[in-house]
Amino acid sequence: MTQGTREIARVAVRRRLAEVAIDVFRRDGFDRVTIADVAAEAGVSRSTFQRYFPTKEDVFLEPIEEQTALVEVALRERPAGEDDWTALRRALDALIAPQLADPATALDTARVIQQTPVLRARTVAQRVAWAPRLASALAERHPGQGSDLIRLVRAAAAMNCVTLVVERWVDSHGERDFGDLLDEAFTAFRG
Structure with a gap:
């Protein structure tokens, strides 16, 4: 049961990070935004973001x-x-x-x-x-x-x-x- 809960949480975090990233890219332009920018906007570290998305x-x-x-x-x-x-x-x-x-x-x-x-x-x-x-x-x-x-x-x-x-x-x-x-x-x- 715990593994199922972890996977549900992982999917939810991944989805949320993607939503934030898309909002930032749309607002500021893909080429002008760094992974660090997206991570900061999402309230996570760069390394946390890159665990879910290695590149933007x-x-x-x-x-x-x-x-x-x-x-x-x-x-x-x-x-x-x-x-x-x-x-x-x-x-x-x-x-x-x-x-x-x-x-x-x-x-x-x-x-x-x-x-x-x-x-x-x-x-x-x-x-x-x-x-x-x-x-x-x-x-x-x-x-x-x-x-x-x-x-x-x-x-x-x-x-x-x-x-x-x-x-x-x-x-x-x-x-x-x-x-x-x-x-x-x-x-x-x-x-």
């Missing part, structure tokens, strides 16, 4: 990694009768959950990423790196069927759709529905 980029990159892992799981769980493109689109609903849970924070986070070249480049690289994993998940849905290249192209296209949709969503100040934007982007490939 990790505040943004680790949650994206976790969300994309959820997409991979969701893709594996899609019905076998679905075509790959539909399965990819529906699996990406896992990315929409944070927007629904806390739209303001999700938008602030996406905005900081879009406005910070190093973060933007690293998140795009993260999505590119996920294409082979999603292609592998597609292959597991229909073992021995289809081309690995086609699955990889579909997964890469899906990740590119996410990149473009995030840009449009931020440009709309969160007024466009993220899911509708994903639907529109995916429809473009079918048209």
Whole structure:
């Protein structure tokens, strides 16, 4: 029971540190803020902050990694009768959950990423790196069927759709529905 309580506390502290960091980055600019600045704002030592986030980029990159892992799981769980493109689109609903849970924070986070070249480049690289994993998940849905290249192209296209949709969503100040934007982007490939 104690280990469960510790993990709950760790998750809560991590979440709070991320919230403070995003607020500070949004207010003062990512490039002008140091880890020490964020730690001071959060009321913790620099070393405490770095136990949760070794770099300030990790505040943004680790949650994206976790969300994309959820997409991979969701893709594996899609019905076998679905075509790959539909399965990819529906699996990406896992990315929409944070927007629904806390739209303001999700938008602030996406905005900081879009406005910070190093973060933007690293998140795009993260999505590119996920294409082979999603292609592998597609292959597991229909073992021995289809081309690995086609699955990889579909997964890469899906990740590119996410990149473009995030840009449009931020440009709309969160007024466009993220899911509708994903639907529109995916429809473009079918048209």
